[in-house]
Amino acid sequence: MLSLPIAPGLQIPLIYEVRSDDADLRNTIDGEWFDILDHFPWQDYRQVAADYYNARYDFNQLPPQKATEDDAINPETQGEARQRLLFDRATAPQPTAPPAPIPYQGEVVAAQTQDVQAADVAPGLVPPRLVGRKPKCFFGLLKGFIGASLMGFAPEPEQVRLLLKSNPAFARVCGFFHQRKDCDDYHFEAVPSLRKLEPFDQIMTAAGLWGRIKRTAVTDNLASGVIQPEPELVGDTTHFHAYSSFETVPYQDAHGKEQKKSQSKRTKTCGCEDWHACPHAWALRDEGAGTIVKSGKQMIWGHKASAIGLPKQGIVLDAVAVADAATHDGQTFYPHVQSVLGAYPLLAASVQRVLYDSACIGCQHLAQYCNRTPASGRTITVPFDTLKHIDPEDPPMAKRFKAIMTRRPAVERMIKRLKCDLGDDRLSTRGNECFQATLWIRR
Numbered sequence: 001m002l003s004l005p006i007a008p009g010l011q012i013p014l015i016y017e018v019r020s021d022d023a024d025l026r027n028t029i030d031g032e033w034f035d036i037l038d039h040f041p042w043q044d045y046r047q048v049a050a051d052y053y054n055a056r057y058d059f060n061q062l063p064p065q066k067a068t069e070d071d072a073i074n075p076e077t078q079g080e081a082r083q084r085l086l087f088d089r090a091t092a093p094q095p096t097a098p099p100a101p102i103p104y105q106g107e108v109v110a111a112q113t114q115d116v117q118a119a120d121v122a123p124g125l126v127p128p129r130l131v132g133r134k135p136k137c138f139f140g141l142l143k144g145f146i147g148a149s150l151m152g153f154a155p156e157p158e159q160v161r162l163l164l165k166s167n168p169a170f171a172r173v174c175g176f177f178h179q180r181k182d183c184d185d186y187h188f189e190a191v192p193s194l195r196k197l198e199p200f201d202q203i204m205t206a207a208g209l210w211g212r213i214k215r216t217a218v219t220d221n222l223a224s225g226v227i228q229p230e231p232e233l234v235g236d237t238t239h240f241h242a243y244s245s246f247e248t249v250p251y252q253d254a255h256g257k258e259q260k261k262s263q264s265k266r267t268k269t270c271g272c273e274d275w276h277a278c279p280h281a282w283a284l285r286d287e288g289a290g291t292i293v294k295s296g297k298q299m300i301w302g303h304k305a306s307a308i309g310l311p312k313q314g315i316v317l318d319a320v321a322v323a324d325a326a327t328h329d330g331q332t333f334y335p336h337v338q339s340v341l342g343a344y345p346l347l348a349a350s351v352q353r354v355l356y357d358s359a360c361i362g363c364q365h366l367a368q369y370c371n372r373t374p375a376s377g378r379t380i381t382v383p384f385d386t387l388k389h390i391d392p393e394d395p396p397m398a399k400r401f402k403a404i405m406t407r408r409p410a411v412e413r414m415i416k417r418l419k420c421d422l423g424d425d426r427l428s429t430r431g432n433e434c435f436q437a438t439l440w441i442r443r
């Protein structure tokens with residue numbers, strides 16, 4: 001039976017092929033991704049598809065960033081750029097005014113073009129363009145990224161390409177076919193090349209569409225009861241290994257003392273041939289990457305994410321890139337939980353308490369909101385022999401606390417799902433924008 005409802009105006013397929021390997025996949029536990037993609041509710045994503053095609057049109061109209069003869073050369077040296085970039089960071093030696101935001105906030109570029117409407121698009125139905133080749137189908141590309149993550153691979157263009165190329169059932173369920181090797185003509189339904197997958201991911205990120213898909217899914221699931229509001233939230237941070245190298249930047253602190261801080265190397269995003277004599281500014285090659293200090297003084301060059309979820313159901317509600325990975329854990333939770341509760345009012349009405357580990361002790365809002373801590377509550381110390389009825393190994397007052405804290409490890413399982421089940425912890429892209437996009441897709 002056909003699983004895809006056909007959009008009005010589209011020809012009903014006259015022949016429907018049933019492949020034996022599709023049936024095999026449906027019957028295996030590891031083949032769950034196949035059923036999910038085959039029954040993908042594409043009607044829910046038509047507006048996103050229309051917005052994608054409009055943003056894609058704008059993207060293709062952008063002039064290449066190249067210098068003209070009239071442009072003045074940017075006089076900033078590499079050394080000056082290194083210091084400027086250091087002092088712009090959220091963990092800058094001296095805070096900037098206003099301070100840089102702690103959770104990453106990507107800038108959403110709204111599409112100027114509004115030609116394509118939701119009703120114009122469906123799987124296999126792409127909007128016509130007067131110029132250029134027929135674009136690859138949005139629904140096929142979207143399924144490619146979601147499918148990669150469902151299979152446990154990083155939802156990144158290179159990985160998606162590899163899977164589509166090597167797994168015929170996956171390519172088919174996404175709506176693509178494998179082109180014969182003696183035919184290299186462009187066909188919009190052929191398995192997309194890396195040069196098609198990369199701009200898809202880039203446009204989805206820049207237009208804020210990955211983020212919108214995620215928020216809509218959580219909002220709908222909360223409204224329909226698939227996700228039940230809980231009285232508690234659980235939070236933690238986790239790291240991903242960066243796909244870049246770093247250098248150590250010396251600087252003078254407020255007291256004039258020589259200090260050092262690790263920072264990503266620099267690059268330019270323009271297409272100029274000589275970066276040393278062009279008008280554009282230097283930027284960090286891997287913006288957001290920083291040194292993360294783990295327990296036992298272990299140091300990792302990576303990106304940091306803050307995750308918030310529901311402990312009883314084990315659901316990650318939100319995972320956000322921390323704008324500068326070197327930010328201390330105590331500073332990430334408050335702004336993150338504020339944005340999560342602001343985005344989901346149903347949740348804000350139910351949440352009474354948050355379970356977090358001692359890393360939050362450095363939080364500047366601790367005294368105001370966490371009234372059980374030494375910073376604000378009263379603490380008295382008495383010797384145990386004055387309290388004969390209490391067993392110090394198992395104090396009765398701790399029982400309720402213990403029961404609550406048994407739910408805290410739920411966050412470790414959520415993080416495992418983000419890092420291991422829906423991809424891996426080694427990134428193959430750079431910068432906060434790409435890092436946030438992979439978190440959105442995994443969510």
Ligand SMILES: [Zn+2]
Pocket residue numbers: 065066067268270271272275278279280
């Ligand atoms: Zn340039």
